[in-house]
Amino acid sequence: MEGTSTKGGVLSLLSLLEVQARSRRHVPPQRSxxxxxxxxxxxxxxxxxxxxxxxxxxxxxxxxxxxxxxxxxxxxxxxxxxxxxxxxxxxxxxxxxxxxxxxxxxxxxxxxxxxxIGGYDIVKTRHGKGVCVSVATAYEGVCLETYNLEMDLKPTLRICRHNVPPFVPLSSLAEQGDMQTDIRAFLETLSQHLNAFAGRKQQLKLVKEQHKTIEVMESNALCSILVLMFTVPKTKTAILCTLNYSDHTACLPTRVQFECDVKEILESSEWRKNCSLLMETPLHKALMTMKKMGNIV
Known part of the structure; x- marks a missing residue:
């Protein structure tokens, strides 16, 4: 009897401990x-x-x-x-x-x-009804002229005022570039024309400043045709040089022509090299090289 009572007490204690353990397992998750x-x-x-x-x-x-x-x-x-x-x-x-x-x-x-907009300065005008776009030009790191276009925004994008030189085909560039749908492409093309013109004009200026012995016989407003007079040192022979810039988006000539009474001079290898030099090098630099080689005064 005593053994049975002890056994029952142990089982009751174990059962109680199990219940308590279960309750402890459930409470912490709820609190957590x-x-x-x-x-x-x-x-x-x-x-x-x-x-x-x-x-x-x-x-x-x-x-x-x-x-x-x-x-x-x-x-x-x-x-x-x-x-x-x-x-x-x-x-x-x-x-x-x-x-x-x-x-x-x-x-x-x-x-x-x-x-x-491609790096162009743009300012609102007339209380937002228009914009003014500035296109700067430069050559060999030197800032040159800045050109401005004032445009109406409504009903369609339209150039109303500008200071672009008249020999730059502004209207045809606007039509070709489809200014209404791609203003950036139009401005890029216009910038090419203006920078090329500024570059050719700057080259002519440098020629006049750096090469006093070379006579500028003729040049047009676009600086697309240039006629120079050279003098050969040894024979004192005069050579007429015509540079044609038919690509108005470039600073280098597309055609160089020499005229001289002494044909042997023009047929020499030296003057054939001079022709290539003038087509591949900015004019003022090409003339400096020709002087150093002793081809012109």
């Missing part, structure tokens, strides 16, 4: 889940506050951007701009920082637009 939910709720509250702050900052930046855009286009609403800026000063302790951020984003947008 509650903690997870509370942590998620707290994270959502923090994210909500962050979004509120971002929205307020974005709205403030938009107001400042609008104010800056109005200033850049000289809009006649200065009083309204001042009221907006004063309101910003009162509502936000970080108004100066916001103004800097607004200017920064505006500059980034302008740089992006500058890149998309």
């Amino acid at each position: 889940r509650v903690k997870e939910l509370r942590a998620e709720a707290e994270a959502l509250r923090v994210r909500r506050e962050q979004l509120k702050t971002e929205i307020q900052t974005h709205q403030s930046l938009q107001r400042l951007r609008t104010s800056l855009d109005r200033q850049s286009t000289h809009d006649e609403e200065e009083e309204e701009e001042e009221e907006e800026e004063e309101e910003m000063d009162e509502d936000s302790e970080n108004s100066q920082l916001l103004k800097l951020m607004a200017r920064h984003t505006r500059v980034k947008d302008l740089l992006l637009a500058h890149h998309l």
Whole structure:
């Protein structure tokens, strides 16, 4: 009897311990889940506050951007701009920082637009009804003339004013480049023509400055035809050189022709090399090489 009672007590104790163990296994997961939910709720509250702050900052930046855009286009609403800026000063302790951020984003947008348009300077005119595009020219790292085109945006893109030289076929370039659908292609073609013209004009200027012994007999406004007079040192023979630039998008001639009373000179290998040199090298540099070789005075 005593053994049976002891055995029953042990079994009862084991059963009780098993029940307690099961209860302990179930309670911690429930508490852990509650903690997870509370942590998620707290994270959502923090994210909500962050979004509120971002929205307020974005709205403030938009107001400042609008104010800056109005200033850049000289809009006649200065009083309204001042009221907006004063309101910003009162509502936000970080108004100066916001103004800097607004200017920064505006500059980034302008740089992006500058890149998309191909690197050309573009400015809104007539309160956004038109734009002015500037095409700069340069040769051998030297900035030269800048040409401007003012365009109407509506009802269609149309050039209304410009200072492009009349011998540049602006209208045909606009038609060929389909300015309505691809303004960048049109501007690239126009830039090629203007830079080539500026380069040819600059070469002629350098020839006159650096080569006083060479006489410029003839040149046209487009600098597409140039006639020079050379003198051969040994025989003092005069040679007439005509350079034809039929490719108006290039700075190098497409054809070089010599005229001289002494045909033997032109048939020599030296002058055949001079012909190739003039077609492959900028004019002022080619003449310098010809002088160093003793072919011209």
